[in-house]
Amino acid sequence: MKYDILIAGVGGQGVVLASRMLALAAMKAGYHVSTAETIGMSQREGSVSSHIRIGEDVSGSLIPAGQADLLLGLEPAETVRNIPFLKKAGKAIVNTHAVPPASKPPGSPEYDPEALLSFLKASCPGLLCLDFTELAEEAGTYKAANVAMLGAAAGAGTLPFSEEALQAVLEAEIPEKYRAVNRKAFEIARDRISGL
Amino acid sequence: MHLNEKKLLMGNEAIALGAIEAGVQVVTGYPGTPSTEALETIIRYSGSCGIYTEWSSNEKVALETAVGAAYSGAKALVTMKQVGLNVASDPLMSLTYIGVKGALVLLVADDPGPHSSQTEQDTRAFGHFANIPVLDPASPQEAYELTKLAFELSHEFEVPVILRTTTRVSHGCGDVAVAEGEPLPVQADWEGFVKERRWTIFPRLTAERHPWLEGVQVQLSERFSGLPYNSISGNGKIGIMASGVSALYAKEAVEAVRGFEELFTLFRVGTVYPFPEKAALSFLKGIEKLVVIEELDPYLEEQALQLIGKAHLPVDVYGKKNGFFPVSGEYSVDLVVDGINRVLERLGESVRLSHAVPAVSREELPPLPVRAPTLCAGCMHRTVFYAFKQAGKQFKKESEVDTIFSGDIGCYTLGNAHPLNMVDTCLCMGAGVSIAGGLSRTNPGAKHVAFIGDSTFFHSGIPAVVNAVYNGANITLAVLDNRTTAMTGHQPHPGIGVTALGSASKAIDIATLVRSCGVEFVKAVDVESLAACIEAAREALEFEGPSAVVFKGRCVGITKSVSRCTIDPETCTGCGFCVKQLGCPALALPAGEDKPIIQNSCSGCGLCAEICPSGAIRVEGIKQEVKQEVKQEVKQEVKR
Known part of the structure; x- marks a missing residue:
């Protein structure tokens, strides 16, 4: 068994936390995991991604191009940036909530989220898109968009471990005062996605 | 156990x-x-x-x-x-x-x-x-x-x-x-x-x-040579030597080939120096060709070449030195696949390693917005950079004197980014102060500012300040004191009064220290007021000889903000001045919109409100506690 997940987003969106939750759930299911995160200078509002590799063998933590089974995109442009990692027929779930960059350095293309979302839909059959930021806000805070996307991944039924394993990790790892809102975000997203 | x-x-x-x-x-x-x-x-x-x-x-x-x-x-x-x-x-x-x-x-x-x-x-x-x-x-x-x-x-x-x-x-x-x-x-x-x-x-x-x-x-x-961290697997005529994470990339790249053990022998080196010669020799004696896969220097490659020469072995080596692998940058499985394929082609082998097929290839991607790392929304450094930019401009207008800004290592290196463009040099920890000194000798017609963070100041800035005073360099030291080592994840430092373990220690005051080094113009300023920051920057620039301003604030990464800026759509003229001047990640002018928006990451620092030409931005809620604390420190500073 080999299953590679890539999470893409912008610094501050909770990509590292989401990656840790998936890795812990995979470990509970008895697999080896290795992850690569963006930590340091790029974290400051830049593009960030986490690679999570799950399997029977220990491998290097970077996913080769075209090998990810699942791409969780917390932001449209960042999803597109990382789509070359997704395998043909791989699953992509994208948060439609755009985060426009701070400034437009000379020569940087205009950011048109709608155009990028159309590109994603055209190039990834079975793409699941939803405004997870809004959905998380419904649950209590926009900050739970990362956990909402984990709920979506569970709802899509593609993870190599059970939803219960993931829920148990969330219960154990998320500090108590944020637990309820994250649980709610997870459940709303899961139900919304499995209903799609 | x-x-x-x-x-x-x-x-x-x-x-x-x-x-x-x-x-x-x-x-x-x-x-x-x-x-x-x-x-x-x-x-x-x-x-x-x-x-x-x-x-x-x-x-x-x-x-x-x-x-x-x-x-x-x-x-x-x-x-x-x-x-x-x-x-x-x-x-x-x-x-x-x-x-x-x-x-x-x-x-x-x-x-x-x-x-x-x-x-x-x-x-x-x-x-x-x-x-x-x-x-x-x-x-x-x-x-x-x-x-x-x-x-x-x-x-x-x-x-x-x-x-x-x-x-x-x-x-x-x-x-x-x-x-x-x-x-x-x-x-x-x-x-x-x-x-x-x-x-x-x-x-x-x-x-x-x-x-x-x-x-x-x-x-x-x-x-x-006897340790299990230097291991040989496979028995093929093409040897692969690799260390660190490159060894895992190499393993993954060749494992995809059916019967790879018959073609390749992998030697993983875990104890790289001193080179495990005996283990390497027994590996080299079993192969005909050697591929070396390693990030950064051709260290293993050089060790292998030496050993092959010393032992007169008939093994050709393929690595960085003859162009089969990149000499710099980070490696990946894909990069290793390409390198090994180049070698296989040279050797006339028919087998090739393959890449996976992506949903969309890199070449097919539409143009994407550049998202470079930026100072956080509400970062105090932005205020200081902006203040010096304004002060420098005024100075230039009045006396036709340019200002050269030297940066240093930390979050504030990001002051180089568009649209602030406030870092003209950056080399290594603490270098900005001494480089400004050097620039002042060779560009005496210009003003010289050295930005340095609080932690970097304690790390290696002090000898440079001493040197500036000793040799009378005409420079301005701008200390960006956000009370933490922010870039690496908010560690304490000697200026804070807290040790690594969180216990209280003596806080070393930067302004006092700089003064005791002999700097005659020393001022501490609260970054909450842009006007006060510009004023202090100007005074320091006007001073002849070494001068210093300690800008005091708090890192938004570790302070809880209860305020937020809002734009009044009625008053906003859509001039976009705030977006163009500050490069704050909370401010954006989305495509197709005629007025800027303020996003979730806003921490309500109010810098955009201070510069808005039409007064359309308001700060709602106040960071009472934090502001109080900073004010207290500045007050003590002024008393000194």
């Missing part, structure tokens, strides 16, 4: 647990990506395991502190990033002749890419240069095991040992089988310092010790 307790650990955490299990008693370091979390993890267990732990003021000081401990028979660990090793290299190059008692291990984290560093230097080569053994783990599990080995070797051979990691090992997470679920207390006693001639370096002592040092390298090479 539960030998199979599995934990999800970051490489740096695994190193910390390995060190504790090895009985480490004293840990020192200076934060630096990607090494920081090792010492931070030790801090978590410092109390329960009885380990003395400190963030030192810089890497040289950290190493020397650990040296004192190791001279006394204690087991010590020092943590730093690769460029930190440059700072610590002076004591290290001498220590290598003296050696240690107890044990002394240096964690040095390299950064191929680089992701968060000024250099792509290779610590394996440094170990070779300094005659210090280097271990090079490929995964968090190996990092844990090799840390323990490093302590054993250091104790047995009485030499410092380097555990060298790269970003993907230090900052990657993996499942690690640890011996203890919860780390146990370390032994609380050590021999104590014994006065001996060996602790005082002298030319004669060095001359005596040098042959010993070279002899140790030979013994270590012998020992390394």
Whole structure:
């Protein structure tokens, strides 16, 4: 068994936390995991991604191009940036909530989220898109968009471990005062996605 | 002992647990990506395991502190990033002749890419240069095991040992089988310092010790050849030699080929210096061609070439030196596949390694917005940069004098980004102040400002300030005092009054220190007021001789904000001045909209409100507590 997940987003969106939750759930299911995160200078509002590799063998933590089974995109442009990692027929779930960059350095293309979302839909059959930021806000805070996307991944039924394993990790790892809102975000997203 | 307790650990955490299990008693370091979390993890267990732990003021000081401990028979660990090793290299190059008692291990984290560093230097080569053994783990599990080995070797051979990691090992997470679920207390006693001639370096002592040092390298090479961390697998005629995470990439790349064991033999080198010659020789004798896969320097390649020459082996080598693999940057499975295919083609082999097929290839991607790292929304540095930009402009208008801005290492290096463009030079920790001094000699018609963060100031800024005063350099020191070492994850430093363990210590006041160095113009300013910042910047620029302004604020990364800016759509004219001037990530002018928006990341610093030409931005809610605290500090400052 080999299953590679890539999470893409912008610094501050909770990509590292989401990656840790998936890795812990995979470990509970008895697999080896290795992850690569963006930590340091790029974290400051830049593009960030986490690679999570799950399997029977220990491998290097970077996913080769075209090998990810699942791409969780917390932001449209960042999803597109990382789509070359997704395998043909791989699953992509994208948060439609755009985060426009701070400034437009000379020569940087205009950011048109709608155009990028159309590109994603055209190039990834079975793409699941939803405004997870809004959905998380419904649950209590926009900050739970990362956990909402984990709920979506569970709802899509593609993870190599059970939803219960993931829920148990969330219960154990998320500090108590944020637990309820994250649980709610997870459940709303899961139900919304499995209903799609 | 539960030998199979599995934990999800970051490489740096695994190193910390390995060190504790090895009985480490004293840990020192200076934060630096990607090494920081090792010492931070030790801090978590410092109390329960009885380990003395400190963030030192810089890497040289950290190493020397650990040296004192190791001279006394204690087991010590020092943590730093690769460029930190440059700072610590002076004591290290001498220590290598003296050696240690107890044990002394240096964690040095390299950064191929680089992701968060000024250099792509290779610590394996440094170990070779300094005659210090280097271990090079490929995964968090190996990092844990090799840390323990490093302590054993250091104790047995009485030499410092380097555990060298790269970003993907230090900052990657993996499942690690640890011996203890919860780390146990370390032994609380050590021999104590014994006065001996060996602790005082002298030319004669060095001359005596040098042959010993070279002899140790030979013994270590012998020992390394028998260790399981240098392993051979497969029996093909094409040999692949790799170390660190590159070895895992190589394994993954060739494993995709059916019957790869018949074509390739993989030699993984875990103990890279001194090179395990015996193990390497038995590998080289079984192959016809050699492919070397390693990030950064062609270190293994050079070792292999030497050995092949020395043993007169008929093995051709394919690596960086003949263009088969990139000489720089981070490697990946795909890059290794391409390199090996180039070799296979040269060798006339018909087999090729293949890449996976992506949903969309890189070439097919539409143009994407550039999203470079930026100062956080509400960062105090933005206010200071903007203030100096304005002050510099005014100065230029009135007296036609240009201002050159030197930067330094930290979050505020990001002041170079569009649209602030406020960093004209940046070299290494503490360099900005002295570079400004040098620029002032060669560009006397210009004004010279050196921006430096609080932690960097304590790290290596002070000697440069002393030099500026001593030699009368006409420069302005702008200290960006956000009361933390922000870039690496908010560690305390000597200016805060808190130690690594969170206990109270004496806070060293930067303004007082600068004044006592002889700087005559010293001012402390609260960054809450842009006008006050511009005023202070102007006064400092006008002053002849060394001047200093300490800008006091708080890092938004560790302060809770209860305020937020809002734009009144009625008043906003859509001029976009706020977006164009500040580059604040909370401000954006989305495509198709005619007025800017304020996004979730706003922390309500109010800088945009201060500069809005039509007064359309308001701050709602106030960061009462924080502001109060900063004001108090500035008040005390003014009294002084």
